[in-house]
Amino acid sequence: MTTPAYPPKPSPGDRIAVISPSSGLPGLLPLPFELGLERLRKDYGLEPVEYPTTRKMGSTPQERADDIHAAFADPSVKAVIASIGGDDQITVLPLLDRELIRANPKPFFGWSDNTNLLAYLWNTGIVSYHGASVMAELGRPVAMDPLTAESVRAALFTSGAYELRPAERWRDVSRDWADPATFESEPETRPGTGWTWVNADRVVEGRSWGGCLEIVGWLLMADREVPHDLAVFDGGVLFLETSEELPSSEEVFRTLRNMGERGLLQRFSALLMGRARTWDFSRPNSPDEGARYAAEQREAVLRALRVYAPDMLIVFDVDLGHTDPQVVIPYGGAIRVDGPARRITVTY
Known part of the structure; x- marks a missing residue:
């Protein structure tokens, strides 16, 4: 087992993949999702990139695995963030290509059911980030909590102690x-x-x-x-x-x-x-x-x-x-x- 290493960080202006490895809730509940996308653009200067299952309820584990692969493999995408959690991401893990992901390390942000992918990345040798989903934190009504916003900014763009x-x-x-x-x-x-x-x-x-x-x-x-x-x-x-x-x-x-x-x-x-x-x-x-x-x-x-x-x-x-x-x-x-x-x- 190699010690997980920090992947390169994005910069403002970069593209960030927005995926739904657990549930396509953005399709059912677009209000917090669209607000979260807007904040990624305006507050963090990142350009969200969606995938076929990002807003699709009932997508298969293979479809979600395909989106994970596409997000990590795309050299123009510099980070990956989950829209929200769910309860069956464990069924996606066996379908993932560890070598593809290891060869394309990127910061991944997610929590709850995304603990599955976080643990997977840990074993793949990649440091990831527990927190900051598009719908819950970025899509918070009226404003992100300042403590959340500051932590997300530091985790996205900086590499030092916080x-x-x-x-x-x-x-x-x-x-x-x-x-x-x-x-x-x-x-x-x-x-x-x-x-x-x-x-x-x-x-x-x-x-x-x-x-x-x-x-x-x-x-x-x-x-x-x-x-x-x-x-x-x-x-x-x-x-x-x-x-x-x-x-x-x-x-x-x-x-x-x-x-x-x-x-x-x-x-x-x-x-x-x-x-x-x-x-x-x-x-x-x-x-x-x-x-x-x-x-x-x-x-x-x-x-x-x-x-x-x-x-x-x-x-x-x-x-x-x-x-x-x-x-x-x-x-x-x-x-x-x-x-x-x-x-x-x-x-x-």
Whole structure:
């Protein structure tokens, strides 16, 4: 296994591929998608390039694999970004041409179900980027959150160290993307609560791996894109977060327990745990209910780590994954977690 390397970065004026490796939701919900494309052009100076399945619902895994290949193989395209997530990208992975992608390394941005492709690129030797979908972050009503916009810009165009900081305000409740009224006002936010540190008596520097916890569990079940030689993770930084499906605290504990039984948790020296998503249209929790859900999830994480990695440095409520604002995490890139100084620095 070679250490993932950073691919060349795009510059303003370059072309960026916009693909839908999971779901063609842009075809059903064009409002946030078109807004996201407009921001790629106006705010970031990039020219979006769409593919046959970008707006196509029900596309086959092979069709989506073909679009991934086309995006990476095109020398005029300098970066690739996912429109949104989904739930079956794991079926695309066996159809990908690893040598084609390895020969054409490019920054890929995506999260949620795109954890599949992020893990695939990690094993292909390419650092990628967990965060910044077109519909959710770039298509945020009225304006991107400033913390998100700054992180996306740094991840897209720079290659140095970037210090993360806790959100001053954050959002949990979503609104209907099909309703034009959604895009007439910014989402309601609430005051931030900062990060919570555990075993913060040391500094950890290492390469990152992880993503959406549910997808990581699926990859482990399918025995895909998780190296069998777990020594490659020694001293690394694990980052995890949960989706809008709001998995129960018991499910979170069991997934982590199984990762521990596989010998995976023990290899990492630090864990960045994303702020738990606590609201969905199917489960519109009150703030109190949401706080209870988040507290139960945190205890589930601690319960597993007390058994399998009791000394691990942990930071809870990092603004990564299914949350707003959202910071971009380099997948396979370098992360420094400074416990005594309470600082997290990523290298984009």
